[in-house]
Amino acid sequence: MSAPRRFTGDTLVIASHNSGKVREIAELLAPYAAHFTTAGALGLPEPEETGDSFVANAELKARAAASAGHIALADDSGLVVPALNGDPGIYSARWAGPEKDFALAMAKVEEGLAGKTDRSAYFVCALSLAWPDGHVETVEGRCYGTLVWPPQGEHGFGYDPMFRPNGYAITFGEMDPTEKHEMSHRADAFAQLVERCFQ
Numbered sequence: 027m028s029a030p031r032r033f034t035g036d037t038l039v040i041a042s043h044n045s046g047k048v049r050e051i052a053e054l055l056a057p058y059a060a061h062f063t064t065a066g067a068l069g070l071p072e073p074e075e076t077g078d079s080f081v082a083n084a085e086l087k088a089r090a091a092a093s094a095g096h097i098a099l100a101d102d103s104g105l106v107v108p109a110l111n112g113d114p115g116i117y118s119a120r121w122a123g124p125e126k127d128f129a130l131a132m133a134k135v136e137e138g139l140a141g142k143t144d145r146s147a148y149f150v151c152a153l154s155l156a157w158p159d160g161h162v163e164t165v166e167g168r169c170y171g172t173l174v175w176p177p178q179g180e181h182g183f184g185y186d187p188m189f190r191p192n193g194y195a196i197t198f199g200e201m202d203p204t205e206k207h208e209m210s211h212r213a214d215a216f217a218q219l220v221e222r223c224f225q
């Protein structure tokens with residue numbers, strides 16, 4: 027395997043159109059990249075997520091943004107529920123529909139769990155850093171927990187109010203951002219990416 031490529035201090039493009047995610051990535055990234063912008067701010071289109079894995083979709087989004095000329099970081103993430111055969115998984119954003127209604131998406135998850143005893147779930151986050159020449163560095167992080175009902179808390183985004191990470195008595199929706207960043211799937215992936223590309 028060849029040595030990982032390091033981030034060189036150029037402007038970094040956060041290749042996401044999800045404001046909750048962009049906020050978390052910016053917080054996690056702040057110590058390593060002084061200048062960053064977003065795909066939305068550059069007017070870049072949202073590519074169709076045609077991959078069949080988190081890694082494939084993260085790489086596709088990062089490459090699409092990097093083709094505009096700057097190093098780009100994309101995140102493809104989602105909630106995996108074993109009792110639902112892995113759904114919503116890579117379809118986590120799509121379960122919220124065109125209105126991005128996560129109350130609806132969470133209700134669909136809960137509906138699927140009716141009568142089931144296994145309420146375990148995990149979040150996955152694939153992060154891909156892509157260079158304009160097509161090179162990519164990709165990592166994947168996870169966070170394991172349990173699904174609660176009804177949803178609890180107003181912090182975070184997406185499925186956070188129904189996800190209680192193992193070892194905690196509150197959901198991601200009830201945590202403040204610094205606490206979520208200590209053990210989330212995104213923080214886990216970030217730690218790996220920092221070791222690979224930012225140190």
Ligand SMILES: O=c1nc[nH]c2c1ncn2[C@H]1C[C@H](O)[C@@H](COP(=O)(O)OP(=O)(O)OP(=O)(O)O)O1
Nearest residue numbers: 042043044101102103104105118119183184185186
């Ligand atoms: O920490 C999280 N807390 C709660 N929910 C989360 C989290 N991380 C991902 N999720 C869920 C919601 C999100 O909408 C979907 C990711 O889908 P995903 O395609 O990667 O992102 P997206 O379409 O929202 O934005 P974009 O593709 O422009 O980055 O999984």
Ligand SMILES: [Mg+2]
Nearest residue numbers: 044075102119
């Ligand atoms: Mg997406």
